[in-house]
Amino acid sequence: xxxxxxxxxxxxxxxxxxxxxxxxxxxxxSHELPAIVEVSHRxxxxxxxxxxxxxxxxxxxxxxxxxxxxxxSGGAQSQFALLPMNLAADARxxxxxxxxxxxxxxxxxxxxxxxxxxxxxxxxxxxxxxGVAPLAPGTAYLHYCGNETANGVQFAAPPVADVPLVxxxxxxxxxxxxxxxxxxxxxACAQKNLGIAGLTVVVVRRDLLExxxxxxxxxxxxxxxxxxxxxxxxxxxxxxxxxxxMLEWLDGEGGVPMVAARNAAKAALLYAALDRSSxxxxxVEPAARSQMNVTFQLxxxxxxxxxxxxxxxxxxxxxxxxxxxxxxxxxxxxAVPLAAVEALVAFLAEFERRS
Amino acid sequence: xxxxxxxxxxxxxxxxxxxxxxxxxxxxxSHELPAIVEVSHRxxxxxxxxxxxxxxxxxxxxxxxxxxxxxxSGGAQSQFALLPMNLAADARxxxxxxxxxxxxxxxxxxxxxxxxxxxxxxxxxxxxxxGVAPLAPGTAYLHYCGNETANGVQFAAPPVADVPLVxxxxxxxxxxxxxxxxxxxxxACAQKNLGIAGLTVVVVRRDLLExxxxxxxxxxxxxxxxxxxxxxxxxxxxxxxxxxxMLEWLDGEGGVPMVAARNAAKAALLYAALDRSSxxxxxVEPAARSQMNVTFQLxxxxxxxxxxxxxxxxxxxxxxxxxxxxxxxxxxxxAVPLAAVEALVAFLAEFERRS
Numbered sequence: 001x002x003x004x005x006x007x008x009x010x011x012x013x014x015x016x017x018x019x020x021x022x023x024x025x026x027x028x029x030s031h032e033l034p035a036i037v038e039v040s041h042r043x044x045x046x047x048x049x050x051x052x053x054x055x056x057x058x059x060x061x062x063x064x065x066x067x068x069x070x071x072x073s074g075g076a077q078s079q080f081a082l083l084p085m086n087l088a089a090d091a092r093x094x095x096x097x098x099x100x101x102x103x104x105x106x107x108x109x110x111x112x113x114x115x116x117x118x119x120x121x122x123x124x125x126x127x128x129x130x131g132v133a134p135l136a137p138g139t140a141y142l143h144y145c146g147n148e149t150a151n152g153v154q155f156a157a158p159p160v161a162d163v164p165l166v167x168x169x170x171x172x173x174x175x176x177x178x179x180x181x182x183x184x185x186x187x188a189c190a191q192k193n194l195g196i197a198g199l200t201v202v203v204v205r206r207d208l209l210e211x212x213x214x215x216x217x218x219x220x221x222x223x224x225x226x227x228x229x230x231x232x233x234x235x236x237x238x239x240x241x242x243x244x245x246m247l248e249w250l251d252g253e254g255g256v257p258m259v260a261a262r263n264a265a266k267a268a269l270l271y272a273a274l275d276r277s278s279x280x281x282x283x284v285e286p287a288a289r290s291q292m293n294v295t296f297q298l299x300x301x302x303x304x305x306x307x308x309x310x311x312x313x314x315x316x317x318x319x320x321x322x323x324x325x326x327x328x329x330x331x332x333x334x335a336v337p338l339a340a341v342e343a344l345v346a347f348l349a350e351f352e353r354r355s
Numbered sequence: 356x357x358x359x360x361x362x363x364x365x366x367x368x369x370x371x372x373x374x375x376x377x378x379x380x381x382x383x384x385s386h387e388l389p390a391i392v393e394v395s396h397r398x399x400x401x402x403x404x405x406x407x408x409x410x411x412x413x414x415x416x417x418x419x420x421x422x423x424x425x426x427x428s429g430g431a432q433s434q435f436a437l438l439p440m441n442l443a444a445d446a447r448x449x450x451x452x453x454x455x456x457x458x459x460x461x462x463x464x465x466x467x468x469x470x471x472x473x474x475x476x477x478x479x480x481x482x483x484x485x486g487v488a489p490l491a492p493g494t495a496y497l498h499y500c501g502n503e504t505a506n507g508v509q510f511a512a513p514p515v516a517d518v519p520l521v522x523x524x525x526x527x528x529x530x531x532x533x534x535x536x537x538x539x540x541x542x543a544c545a546q547k548n549l550g551i552a553g554l555t556v557v558v559v560r561r562d563l564l565e566x567x568x569x570x571x572x573x574x575x576x577x578x579x580x581x582x583x584x585x586x587x588x589x590x591x592x593x594x595x596x597x598x599x600x601m602l603e604w605l606d607g608e609g610g611v612p613m614v615a616a617r618n619a620a621k622a623a624l625l626y627a628a629l630d631r632s633s634x635x636x637x638x639v640e641p642a643a644r645s646q647m648n649v650t651f652q653l654x655x656x657x658x659x660x661x662x663x664x665x666x667x668x669x670x671x672x673x674x675x676x677x678x679x680x681x682x683x684x685x686x687x688x689x690a691v692p693l694a695a696v697e698a699l700v701a702f703l704a705e706f707e708r709r710s
Contacts, residue, residue, distance in 0.1 A: 006393055011592060012393060023378055026381060034672055035374060037377075038361055038366055038374075040363055040675075073553070077588040108574055111572040189589065196592070196593060197396075197590060197591045198428070198594065216466060217439075217466040218462070218463060219435060236591050236594065237551070239593075315387075318394065318395060320395075323397055
């Protein structure tokens with residue numbers, strides 16, 4: 001079999017070095033040592049991992065002391081539910097509707113707060129990004145999805161509003177320098193740029209924690225979680241281990257600025273290939289194009305199955321579009337090497353030539 | 356270093372065969388194949404794992420069709436919060452208070468329902484198990500913790516009540532034949548008898564799902580989860596993989612009846628050793644003694660540090676008591692071999708001889 005190029009949208013590719021460290025961890029058994037998944041999360045070894053993980057996340061995110069870091073689980077969807085319960089209980093919150101994931105966030109939020117749609121690109125099929133309408137008095141926060149994994153649109157910079165910004169950064173966290181400190185809160189599942197599924201990173205500006213109603217069960221309260229740092233109960237220890245390994249790999253790569261430069265090169269290469277083609281098309285407004293998830297279609301959608309079969313035969317994995325959207329997609333998370341994108345671009349040209 | 360004997364209370368020991376399968380999974384990279392943590396949870400490989408996991412759980416639990424199986428995350432504590440929200444919203448629920456974990460369940464439940472303590476063994480330091488007082492009209496369910504991991508007490512059989520029983524079975528699930536079908540609901544984190552942290556098994560009798568208020572955010576609603584089986588969002592795929600491997604290992608061991616016989620032998624061996632000693636003591640009422648977590652103390656508590664140091668030097672891991680309780684504890688989950696308990700019993704005698 002030829003080399004595999006993994007463009008999965010999430011769970012996504014790991015750097016080989018991170019996968020190797022996970023393998024070694026489970027190989028400890030042959031040295032008669034328990035793996036990290038077999039020992040207490042209150043023991044010295046895991047507490048050391050937890051402390052290094054918190055420090056590495058804070059350092060790479062450049063988080064100021066004003067912001068609390070919570071290491072939760074459940075993925076971004078759990079935060080769709082918890083955010084309004086904690087930060088907008090019995091109040092109103094504004095949401096930008098920019099694609100599949102922000103729509104799901106809006107649906108979950110409606111149970112706990114009055115939701116205003118402050119901007120929507122639904123009318124153009126989520127191919128652009130909306131402006132922010134004036135917000136009603138008493139709006140608790142403005143929520144946006146920084147990068148819409150399924151639709152392939154991304155905010156180049158946070159939107160501007162006079163209320164705290166809350167962002168779903170699941171598919172772009174640590175992919176480029178970002179003004180995290182300007183956000184009131186943000187969250188990201190780990191299985192795209194941060195490691196494997198099982199850890200959800202949540203950051204909340206400390207003054208906003210006071211909004212968590214005292215009537216919430218402690219396990220659903222950001223305030224109660226903060227009081228029990230680094231964890232109120234047994235976390236998914238292997239996911240914490242994987243994210244620490246991922247952040248140490250990021251250090252070795254030169255940190256976010258270096259990876260960001262590579263990410264920009266990867267996206268530029270792929271969009272250029274699509275734009276010069278007469279077979280493939282990406283119709284997202286150029287300023288709104290995602291640097292992480294490049295969606296595209298064949299001009300003749302009937303040929304997508306043949307495309308995917310040919311791609312699979314050449315070792316390309318994960319090029320299907322999101323099941324709610326269809327089409328094709330290549331995800332260019334930090335762990336995807338430039339060489340994989342070069343191989344994909346060559347394959348795109350070859351498939352077009354054969355067509 | 357001598358052989359390691361892992362008696363951790365959770366996360367607990369894995370069978371070597373399960374640890375080996377986890378290692379092999381991460382070694383796929385050297386064969387140019389993505390590991391399960393690097394591919395879509397909607398892809399064929401993971402959906403196959405999910406289907407086999409559901410079937411294996413249903414089979415080992417002997418679940419009738421009346422009961423829904425939910426594969427969630429967040430650990431037992433998340434269920435402490437979600438249970439009353441789903442099954443007793445704006446109503447009253449009864450709880451048995453039998454130790455550390457049922458107390459935490461009661462604390463979380465108080466946010467969502469009126470809680471009656473239907474029985475408590477607090478007065479005797481949780482060394483026995485209480486009866487069930489008559490329940491108030493309109494009681495939604497009776498909750499009990501089947502096995503108190505920290506206190507070392509265990510219900511030999513479910514308590515009797517004329518309302519649905521709801522059980523935290525985190526530390527005893529699949530350790531012995533059990534009338535799961537008699538329960539209205541039960542839940543268990545995976546990192547004790549079922550694999551690694553990252554998966555929480557929840558079972559709810561289908562008719563009780565109607566109680567889930569339509570006002571709950573879907574991610575917190577048992578009813579909504581059931582409608583999105585096997586999963587509403589990206590699960591901790593490696594934990595699902597580990598639990599499937601664990602259940603396949605259980606098959607190879609002869610299933611729950613065979614493992615139960617071994618578990619009974621392990622516990623009997625250890626309690627007998629404690630009872631004939633003049634150095635160690637377990638003061639739990641015999642009928643309430645846990646078969647999974649054997650708590651014990653030294654008659655002279657000042658010597659515990661020396662005991663733990665000597666035990667550690669001999670390769671015994673995880674013998675500390677719960678941090679909220681102190682003392683000592685050996686957890687005898689399914690993956691702990693009889694030989695490890697024999698080694699522990701020999702060490703206990705040797706340490707006593709030296710004392």
